[in-house]
Amino acid sequence: MSKKKPAYPVNKRLDAYLDYYNRKIEIPIFYEDLLRFSGSITVYDTEGEDTLWIRVYYSEYERQEIDLSLKRVYSILLSDGSDSIFQYLNVDAVDYCTFGNSKPFRIKIRNILNDNFTYFYIKKTDASRIYGLELEHMLSPYNLNFLVYKDTLIEEHIAGIPGDDFIKEMLPKCSESEKAQLAKEFVKFNERCMIRLLGDMRSYNYVIVPTHDFDHVVYKIRAIDFDQQCFEGKLKVYRPQFFKENYQMVELVRNKLQKDSVDQYKIEERSIVAKRIISSGNRIKKLRSICKTDHISLESHIELLKSQIYDLTLDLDFKKCTTMGQILDLALDFVKRNYEDVSMKQIIEKKF
Structure with a gap:
């Protein structure tokens, strides 16, 4: 970084x-x-x-x-x-x-x-x-x-338990079912950060929010620092799993979730983000349009990131980007299009 x-x-x-x-x-x-x-x-x-x-x-x-x-x-x-x-x-x-x-x-x-x-x-x-x-x-x-x-x-202020404190003090005391639920939330959080290019989500830049629901506690992960939105060039910076401060959370995912479950939760999060993009209507369209012409990063970062995202998606449009806003816009559009394509396929299959 x-x-x-x-x-x-x-x-x-x-x-x-x-x-x-x-x-x-x-x-x-x-x-x-x-x-x-x-x-x-x-x-x-x-x-x-x-x-x-x-x-x-x-x-x-x-x-x-x-x-x-x-x-x-x-x-x-x-x-x-x-x-x-x-x-x-x-x-x-x-x-x-x-x-x-x-x-x-x-x-x-x-x-x-x-x-x-x-x-x-x-x-x-x-x-x-x-x-x-x-x-x-x-x-x-x-x-x-x-x-x-x-x-x-x-x-x-965003209320919650700082991630680093939670990992150190509270995670060892969690039940096995709570650890499995935290693993699920970390997968979803990791996917959400990558989709919208929010970087530097080390454990002290997010909080764990516990909510009591009937006879158990539900944990959610919430970002609290937005300083590294669309700035860095390395795609890994936008994936919390690659920070050493999150090692114990990554181990939790490895120990508690099978690969099929991880893939399922990633798809769930992409679908939820796609639905939010659609429901946000003109507001997010305006913001994306403004961001596309804004200069909020270095040219070297833009070149590196668009190359790495192309390697991941094989979408040639990423190679044409000249600003971080254009990369973000394409990334959100990529998620939305995939969701709409799957939804349309399901409708056609049901109809015929």
């Missing part, structure tokens, strides 16, 4: 798209404003390990203004945007991540009446990350809430 991914600007067409779908809303604070902190302390987890986050603090004359602005952002993102809830809110912490490309701020807002708290993130705007968020919203089982204003991106 590339050591440092650049942030790509939002072009006029993408900006208009965000405005049309109510993703572009004026907010009272910018990413750069939060960089004016006067000091920080390291944040440790319950085991005393460095989390790679630092808790920042601001001078007294700036703190009041920043707190008020963050409460207003919370209200715009998660409520009706009014000031009426401010009296019940407290900004408990502003944390800054020194690890990775996006270097986000994590804001902890607490309701003083009942001590419930919520997180949201403030990052620098990056076009490829926005494409990733929108594709996740349309093509995954989950909806995403985020806002963009000029050079600042606000993201709602």
